[in-house]
Amino acid sequence: MRLSYSALETFKRCPLKFKFQYIDRIKTPKSKEAIFGTLIHNTLKILHEPGLTIPTEEEILKYLADNWDASIYASEQESVMAFSQAVKMLKDYYAKNYPGQFNVVALETPFEVPLMAGSDLHIITGKIDRIDKTPDNLFEVIDYKTTKKMPAQEIVDKDLQLSVYHLGIANRWPSISQEKRPIKMSLYYLKHGEKLSSWRTPEHLENTKETVIKSVEGIARAHKEEKFSATPNPLCDWCEYQRPCPFFKHKFVEEKLFFNDQDVKALINQYATIKKEIDEKDDRLSEIKETLNKFMDQEGMESLFGDDGYLVRSVIQRFKYDADLLRQILEPLGRWPDVLKVDDAKLKKVAKELPRDSRAKIEEARKLNKEYKTFLLKRDKGKK
Known part of the structure; x- marks a missing residue:
């Protein structure tokens, strides 16, 4: 199976969107946010490309203006506001990150990571915005973000995208792992002018491989069972597949x-x-x-009386049993299995620490017991 990191992330967020986008290949227009982000990325690529001269701020802003598409916005006012935001991002970036001070090794670098899951070979692909060589002879991976929100440092430290990029770098230059050199992984949030960095070491590689293989196995299982469920999440309001989605298609009737x-x-x-x-x-x-x-x-x-009846208060108590003592009593009587019950939450926690083969066997032992439907009432944005 050949998958990009974006595909893995899409499946994790919503399996049905993954099906629409990567299996059914339903074509949708690129969102204005995606077009905005692509233009900013292209502009920064030009800024850092090696050449005899370094582009000036004016040249960078001219490239932005020449490639700006106002037609993707609902109104001229919205286009002007978005363009002003782009100009501010680039000006702030240029002031803090003059190109001459960096040793840029590669830009828009594609990578492939081969991973074995049992006897199956899977290829994980992606593209890294920028790779620098630092003064202390280490590599730094930089990924640009145009999103409004900036995450906490602990989220960056656990970010799977950066970990997958680490796999890509290690596969591209094996000597990095052989020499046990750590890699600096950075997310540059352009709207805030902040770079959040985290480190990945060779010891992280195996954990990342396990995580990615688990995701790939989930996709393979969904293929086999032909079950790609729609999963509501905070990004649904911006999803380009609302029309065929069972959670939104009534909206378009x-x-x-x-x-x-x-x-x-x-x-x-x-x-x-x-x-x-x-x-x-x-x-x-x-x-x-x-x-x-x-x-x-x-x-x-404990009782109160009113005109239409009376209220009686009762106390409900729930007890915990000493499992060892209970087993000593019931096991000789052959009744111990009758009171055992698998705790789903505890099983999930234990399964995370087990080898991949054991997790797969546990997954095969899982059977649907019951299913019920419930309603969640959500208000339209802008309506009270």
Whole structure:
């Protein structure tokens, strides 16, 4: 199987989007955010390309202006605002990162990482924005980000993208691993003018391989079972596959939909109204319970009487058993297996620490026990 890091990340976030994009290959227009990011990346590539002269700030901004596509924005005002943001990003970057002070080894470098999962060979591909050689003879990988949010350092330290890039570098230049040289991995957040760095060592390589292989096996399993589930996540509002997605396709139906002669949209509105009333009543009920509990504790009462009936308070207790003692009692009677139950949360935690073959066997032992459907009411952005 040949997969890019982007494909791995897409499957992790939403398997159905992975299917639409990488299996069905449904073509969609590039988003304005993606076009914006590509132009910024191309501009920075030109800035750092080796040459007899270093591009001036004016030349860089001219390249931006010459390649700007205002038609992708909803209005002229939106285009002007986005262009101003791009100019600010590049000016701030140029002021802090004059090209002459860096030893750039490679730009837009493609890589491939062969990984074996059992008898299956998988190739992980990607492209690294920039690779520098630092004054202390180490390599630094730099990936540009045009996103608005900047993550915490601990997230950068665990970032899988950087770890996969580390695999790519180690495969491209094996001597780095052989000499046990660490690699500096950096994410440059252009909107904030901040570079967040983390280190990867040869010891990290095996852990990264295990993580990636586990992801690839998940994709292979989804292929085999033909099950790519839609997974709601914070990026759904910007997803280009909303129309075929079961969570959004009703949004694009123009005619009224009826079920058993009932207007579906009217039912949704009724559901939202009733749900709001229930939530408000639940909040009030919690307040009343808290007040009555305090009163009953204070007065030493366990029942309270009103005009329409009376309220009786009861205490519900849950106990934990000493597992060893319980086993000593039940095992001789042949009843110990009857009370054992697999704890799903604990099993997942233990499985993470097991060898890949053992994890695969545990996965094969998993059977669907029950399934139920529930509703989650979400408000449209901009609506109250």
